[in-house]
Amino acid sequence: MAAVRFTLNGKPQTVDVEPAMPLLWVLRDTLGLTGTKFGCGMALCGACTVHINGQPIRSCTTRISTVAGKSVTTIEGLSPDRSHPIQQAWIAEDVPQCGYCQSGQIMTAAALLAKTPHPSDADIDEALHGNICRCGTYQAIRAAVRMAASVRTGIQQRGAK
Amino acid sequence: MTTARRLAPCVSLGLDQKLDRRSFLRNTAVGAGGLLIGFYLPSQSRLKADAVSSKLNAYVHVGSDDTVTLFIHKAEMGQGTVTSLSMLLAEELECDWKKIRTEFPGVSREYGAFQGVVGSASIRSSWTPLRQAGAAAREMLIAAGAKKLGVDPSACRAENNLVINTTSGAKLSFGSLAEDAAKVPVPANVTLKDPKQFRLIGKATKRLDTPSKVDGTATFGIDVRRPGMQYAVIARCPVFGGKVASFDASKAKAVPGVKSVVQISNGVAVLADNTWNAMEGRRALAIQWDEGPTAAMNSTLLSQMFADKIQQPGAVARKDGDAPAVLENVAIASAAKKIDATYEVPFLAHAPMEPMNCAADVRADSCEVWASTQMQTSARDAAVKITGLKPENVQLHTEFMGGGFGRRGQVDFISEAVEVSKAAGVPVKVTWSREDDLQHDMYRPASACRFSGAVDAEGWPVAITARIACPQFGGLQNGVSRNGVEGVSTMPYALANFLCDYHAVDAGIPVTYWRSVGYSQNTFFIESFLDELAALGGKDPVEVRLRMLANQPRLRAALELAADKAGWGKPLPAGRARGVSVVNNVGSFTAQIAEVSVAGGKIKVHRVVCAVDCGQVVNPAGVEQQIQSAIVFGLTAALKGGITIDRGRVQQENFHQYEVLRIEEMPVVEVHMVPSSAAPGGIGEAGTPGIAPAVTNALFAATGKRVRRLPILASDLV
Numbered sequence: 060m061a062a063v064r065f066t067l068n069g070k071p072q073t074v075d076v077e078p079a080m081p082l083l084w085v086l087r088d089t090l091g092l093t094g095t096k097f098g099c100g101m102a103l104c105g106a107c108t109v110h111i112n113g114q115p116i117r118s119c120t121t122r123i124s125t126v127a128g129k130s131v132t133t134i135e136g137l138s139p140d141r142s143h144p145i146q147q148a149w150i151a152e153d154v155p156q157c158g159y160c161q162s163g164q165i166m167t168a169a170a171l172l173a174k175t176p177h178p179s180d181a182d183i184d185e186a187l188h189g190n191i192c193r194c195g196t197y198q199a200i201r202a203a204v205r206m207a208a209s210v211r212t213g214i215q216q217r218g219a220k
Numbered sequence: 221m222t223t224a225r226r227l228a229p230c231v232s233l234g235l236d237q238k239l240d241r242r243s244f245l246r247n248t249a250v251g252a253g254g255l256l257i258g259f260y261l262p263s264q265s266r267l268k269a270d271a272v273s274s275k276l277n278a279y280v281h282v283g284s285d286d287t288v289t290l291f292i293h294k295a296e297m298g299q300g301t302v303t304s305l306s307m308l309l310a311e312e313l314e315c316d317w318k319k320i321r322t323e324f325p326g327v328s329r330e331y332g333a334f335q336g337v338v339g340s341a342s343i344r345s346s347w348t349p350l351r352q353a354g355a356a357a358r359e360m361l362i363a364a365g366a367k368k369l370g371v372d373p374s375a376c377r378a379e380n381n382l383v384i385n386t387t388s389g390a391k392l393s394f395g396s397l398a399e400d401a402a403k404v405p406v407p408a409n410v411t412l413k414d415p416k417q418f419r420l421i422g423k424a425t426k427r428l429d430t431p432s433k434v435d436g437t438a439t440f441g442i443d444v445r446r447p448g449m450q451y452a453v454i455a456r457c458p459v460f461g462g463k464v465a466s467f468d469a470s471k472a473k474a475v476p477g478v479k480s481v482v483q484i485s486n487g488v489a490v491l492a493d494n495t496w497n498a499m500e501g502r503r504a505l506a507i508q509w510d511e512g513p514t515a516a517m518n519s520t521l522l523s524q525m526f527a528d529k530i531q532q533p534g535a536v537a538r539k540d541g542d543a544p545a546v547l548e549n550v551a552i553a554s555a556a557k558k559i560d561a562t563y564e565v566p567f568l569a570h571a572p573m574e575p576m577n578c579a580a581d582v583r584a585d586s587c588e589v590w591a592s593t594q595m596q597t598s599a600r601d602a603a604v605k606i607t608g609l610k611p612e613n614v615q616l617h618t619e620f621m622g623g624g625f626g627r628r629g630q631v632d633f634i635s636e637a638v639e640v641s642k643a644a645g646v647p648v649k650v651t652w653s654r655e656d657d658l659q660h661d662m663y664r665p666a667s668a669c670r671f672s673g674a675v676d677a678e679g680w681p682v683a684i685t686a687r688i689a690c691p692q693f694g695g696l697q698n699g700v701s702r703n704g705v706e707g708v709s710t711m712p713y714a715l716a717n718f719l720c721d722y723h724a725v726d727a728g729i730p731v732t733y734w735r736s737v738g739y740s741q742n743t744f745f746i747e748s749f750l751d752e753l754a755a756l757g758g759k760d761p762v763e764v765r766l767r768m769l770a771n772q773p774r775l776r777a778a779l780e781l782a783a784d785k786a787g788w789g790k791p792l793p794a795g796r797a798r799g800v801s802v803v804n805n806v807g808s809f810t811a812q813i814a815e816v817s818v819a820g821g822k823i824k825v826h827r828v829v830c831a832v833d834c835g836q837v838v839n840p841a842g843v844e845q846q847i848q849s850a851i852v853f854g855l856t857a858a859l860k861g862g863i864t865i866d867r868g869r870v871q872q873e874n875f876h877q878y879e880v881l882r883i884e885e886m887p888v889v890e891v892h893m894v895p896s897s898a899a900p901g902g903i904g905e906a907g908t909p910g911i912a913p914a915v916t917n918a919l920f921a922a923t924g925k926r927v928r929r930l931p932i933l934a935s936d937l938v
Contacts, residue, residue, distance in 0.1 A: 094437065096440075098574075106573060133436070156300070158432075161433050161434060184883050193852075195851065196845075197881075198888070
């Protein structure tokens with residue numbers, strides 16, 4: 060066991076767990092943040108995606124020891140009130156069905172928009188390739204990412220005036 | 221805890237059983253006051269026969285705080301049933317849509333008529349009784365309001381959570397009337413709206429569960445946390461039917477965080493302070509397995525078993541005319557033509573994104589279970605069986621399901637968790653890894669179908685024989701597994717000579733329902749073979765279907781709509797081709813047209829046009845979602861899926877070996893609904909069966925190669 064200090068959703072966090080324990084299980088079991096989901100344990104499905112220093116990563120294969128000193132954002136910390144443009148677009152397009160993969164989809168999509176404000180359809184497919192949805196919400200996900208991109212553009216244009 | 225609040229008597233709709241309101245509301249979030257109506261929604265198997273039961277299973281509550289709560293015996297696995305059922309209620313209750321809440325009631329013997337979600341049945345079974353319940357509650361609120369206003373009920377109407385005096389315009393909120401309404405006798409008869417008056421039904425409506433699914437707050441079974449709970453994983457025999465011979469837990473117990481190791485009926489459970497430590501503990505277990513007879517099984521042997529079976533006549537599932545005699549004569553007659561073909565499909569896993577899991581807390585005199593389950597009643601019964609407790613002392617909490625697809629209709633994962641909690645004496649949550657999920661599923665059965673068919677001198681089909689070999693599931697009748705043959709035996713075409721017979725195959729591999737059940741493979745079989753006959757006779761695939769569907773107006777109309785919207789017969793970019801399929805399952809009528817191309821050994825599905833007649837549409841947005849969803853599910857099976865067996869073990873471990881459709885492979889799916897005022901059909905499974913044959917028929921049009929085995933391999937097309 061070893062104490063690991065990092066920033067979680069903007070606040071300092073210390074956990075005392077096995078260094079090899081994946082971040083996913085620290086979040087879910089140790090800290091009770093169950094919005095981040097377990098799907099495969101091998102970084103194959105994307106359900107466990109969180110941001111580390113703004114980058115989308117698979118928390119199921121990320122040892123907690125490698126998170127020390129870094130900033131972790133989970134679905135619970137993406138916005139305080141579902142106001143992130145991606146969350147708003149997800150609501151507007153009514154994307155989720157069972158909803159289980161959606162935390163991961165949303166975190167991946169949010170990271171895409173942060174890096175690429177105007178993603179092409181190919182950009183969207185490439186970024187979200189690693190996020191499996193068995194309910195088949197892919198068409199709605201594409202539409203929602205496009206919508207979020209256009210909403211952000213609108214906000215920026217209004218802000219510039 | 222005592223309360224001074226008086227409990228009004230609960231009423232039950234059309235039933236003489238009195239509902240104990242205090243008992244019912246004890247475990248719910250609504251207050252004790254207000255109007256509560258209990259009613260009964262039949263299960264799918266009782267759609268016609270058993271409209272009235274002595275048991276209740278769904279409830280509507282109008283609270284003094286003006287909230288409306290629907291307690292529903294269904295469960296939400298993504299199919300949107302919570303939203304569409306709420307629409308049925310709200311339509312008649314005339315409540316404010318924004319004030320609707322839903323809860324899943326517990327299962328208990330007293331109120332526990334069947335609870336579960338299978339067979340795309342929720343809307344079909346709830347269509348009338350749920351609207352009746354809403355109408356009864358509305359009439360009672362109007363009666364209470366009229367009394368308070370000193371007018372006749374006929375002078376009042378309900379709208380938007382208000383009872384309104386239509387003459388004076390005076391308004392009273394539902395909440396202010398709820399207590400009084402509970403004292404009004406339940407109306408013996410209620411008149412339901414004419415569909416022309418619908419305000420909600422038929423309008424695209426947003427899902428009620430979306431907000432909680434975009435911020436991580438929706439609670440799935442795997443998210444349940446209880447005080448003192450330990451986290452468990454189970455080592456199961458890798459060979460189906462095998463058992464623990466002996467095990468050594470000393471190394472597992474030395475893993476940090478491991479609390480205990482207990483043996484249960486199908487394996488060894490490791491309990492720890494978190495899931496990861498439990499998994500590490502399981503890795504350190506040393507187990508000797510008694511693998512049993514299935515250890516000799518492999519996919520080559522299985523294929524041979526299927527191939528052998530379809531050589532000999534089987535149990536007759538359907539016989540029209542005399543197909544074998546017609547086919548015999550074709551061999552002699554010169555103008556007619558004959559063709560033989562054998563089709564096969566593999567075992568498939570369900571692989572919902574949320575792996576199986578269950579939390580259980582078994583005490584000396586009680587048991588609580590938290591589960592993502594499609595079958596609450598069976599889940600509760602499983603816990604009763606293991607604990608030996610009385611049903612009323614077992615409480616089941618229904619959680620959101622991260623996908624079901626039939627897998628969560630089984631209760632093996634619930635039995636296990638109850639066993640572990642009982643053996644270890646602590647509250648426990650058992651979590652399956654993805655490897656556990658893929659290797660200890662109960663699978664969509666592998667199946668094979670041997671066809672012979674003939675067209676007459678003009679090229680029209682005149683006879684088909686279809687012999688199916690498929691593991692038995694869902695029971696045998698006269699030697700036939702209905703689920704094993706449905707789709708072929710129920711084929712909708714007018715054909716004078718048709719024979720479908722069946723062989724059970726005992727492969728030792730557990731099988732169960734998988735989205736659309738037997739139709740998932742049998743529609744691929746029959747719709748492909750019909751395409752072969754169309755090609756043999758030189759006919760257009762749509763033309764031959766339309767002709768043979770002369771007596772199937774709803775299926776025919778769906779096909780005409782799909783053909784029109786897809787531009788059937790119109791030119792396509794070079795390299796692209798279209799394929800078609802039709803199916804009538806779960807009470808709905810579906811036609812699909814797929815547009816595909818093959819380039820550089822890669823198959824691409826560009827566009828799928830689906831027309832569906834599912835009767836009266838409750839939520840068009842929900843229908844569109846479900847058709848898209850069902851098509852993705854079926855497309856994964858067509859392009860990706862396949863469970864293979866070696867030494868009695870499943871060879872696929874995780875998503876790198878059991879691949880599923882990803883976003884870049886998603887075709888554009890267009891959904892068109894045939895306007896209909898017929899009673900609603902099912903929708904969750906309607907879109908799955910037709911996509912594989914639409915794609916393979918399109919591939920035939922594109923390449924001239926007939927795909928007779930799923931998943932489709934690029935090597936089959938060269």
